[in-house]
Amino acid sequence: MSDKKSYRITTRRPIDGRMRKEGDIVALTDREYQAEAGWGGIEPVKAELAPAAAPEAPETSETETATGKKRK
Incomplete structure (x- = not known):
């Protein structure tokens, strides 16, 4: 069995009989x-x-962001 690895196309060119665009990934x-x-x-x-995801700051507003209504 042949092990395939991933390669990124950096310039537009044919691979395996198909024209590949820049950024395509081929195995x-x-x-x-x-x-x-x-x-x-x-x-x-x-x-x-x-x-790394930045920690979310707690919401301090009196208004709900999604609905625009005041919190109770």
């Missing part, structure tokens, strides 16, 4: 990647960390 085996890498325009996808 290729190591052998397929080596064949395509010589032409350029492709890079391995690195794991991207999600940005």
Whole structure:
């Protein structure tokens, strides 16, 4: 069984008989990647960390944000 890895297209180019646009993600085996890498325009996808979520500030307003009505 062949292990496929994800690669990002960095310039518009054909891969596997289809024209791919910049930013597309494709799954290729190591052998397929080596064949395509010589032409350029492709890079391995690195794991991207999600940005840390900012803690939500408690609502201090007397008015509900969603409804616009005063709180009881």
